[in-house]
Amino acid sequence: MELSPREHGPISIRIVRPRDARTLQNELMENRAWLRPWEATSPDGPTSFDMRLGVKRLLQQYRDGLGVPFVMEHAGEVAGQLNVWGIARGSLASATIGYWVSKRFAGRNITPTAVAMATDVCFFELGLHRMEICIRPENAASLRVVEKLGFRYEGLRRRFIHIDGDWRDHYAFALVREEVPEGVLRRWVNGAAPQDAAVIPPADRISG
Numbered sequence: 423m424e425l426s427p428r429e430h431g432p433i434s435i436r437i438v439r440p441r442d443a444r445t446l447q448n449e450l451m452e453n454r455a456w457l458r459p460w461e462a463t464s465p466d467g468p469t470s471f472d473m474r475l476g477v478k479r480l481l482q483q484y485r486d487g488l489g490v491p492f493v494m495e496h497a498g499e500v501a502g503q504l505n506v507w508g509i510a511r512g513s514l515a516s517a518t519i520g521y522w523v524s525k526r527f528a529g530r531n532i533t534p535t536a537v538a539m540a541t542d543v544c545f546f547e548l549g550l551h552r553m554e555i556c557i558r559p560e561n562a563a564s565l566r567v568v569e570k571l572g573f574r575y576e577g578l579r580r581r582f583i584h585i586d587g588d589w590r591d592h593y594a595f596a597l598v599r600e601e602v603p604e605g606v607l608r609r610w611v612n613g614a615a616p617q618d619a620a621v622i623p624p625a626d627r628i629s630g
């Protein structure tokens with residue numbers, strides 16, 4: 423399916439292309455220490471890492487309607503990846519977002535802007551109803567992303583995703599379409615994203 427391009431100022435998202443594989447592989451290698459604590463790993467042990475194959479798999483999942491693999495760009499330069507995965511259709515109509523940017527692009531609002539645009543694509547072009555983001559309690563930078571956009575805290579999931587070599591607890595955040603009739607990007611840009619939606623209740627707090 424052809425999706426309309428999305429951009430806001432210097433920040434844009436587009437579907438990954440096979441020729442992005444080399445750039446992405448280089449960025450991932452150069453940002454090992456930055457990304458490793460937050461990177462999904464296989465519970466079956468180390469796997470070989472080939473981005474060409476990785477992009478191929480992502481594009482196959484896209485064709486199968488299971489995911490939407492975006493790259494995030496800043497002024498036309500690839501800054502990182504934003505992957506919509508686990509698309510469930512039918513009565514659930516839900517998906518999950520994962521993301522990373524290279525360290526040199528951090529702190530420029532690239533990720534929140536891209537998450538807002540990708541969620542709007544999913545809600546208003548692909549007809550999904552719910553978008554989820556799961557974050558390790560220790561990941562302060564990523565928690566800022568959901569706070570900024572007013573994603574709603576939904577709960578603590580114990581030993582939920584295999585990250586950096588072990589099963590890690592995650593906080594889950596979500597939005598449903600009726601919460602954002604004007605779209606996630608417009609709501610945020612207009613200063614209308616609720617400030618406290620992502621607040622973690624004391625009982626669920628795990629110190630990072």
Ligand SMILES: CC(C)(COP(=O)(O)OP(=O)(O)OC[C@H]1O[C@@H](n2cnc3c(N)ncnc32)[C@H](O)[C@@H]1OP(=O)(O)O)[C@@H](O)C(=O)NCCC(=O)NCCS
Pocket residue numbers: 456457460521522523524525527528529530531532533534556557558561562563564566567
């Ligand atoms: C989490 C991440 C995607 C945020 O992306 P981003 O585009 O930098 O997002 P923002 O610009 O909104 O910055 C979010 C917060 O990061 C922190 N931050 C900013 N610059 C930073 C830097 N150079 N180094 C570390 N943290 C920084 C700030 O606390 C910022 O919040 P603020 O804008 O209120 O000051 C990015 O930090 C990253 O790729 N981290 C490694 C991978 C990862 O954690 N992925 C997410 C797994 S759930």
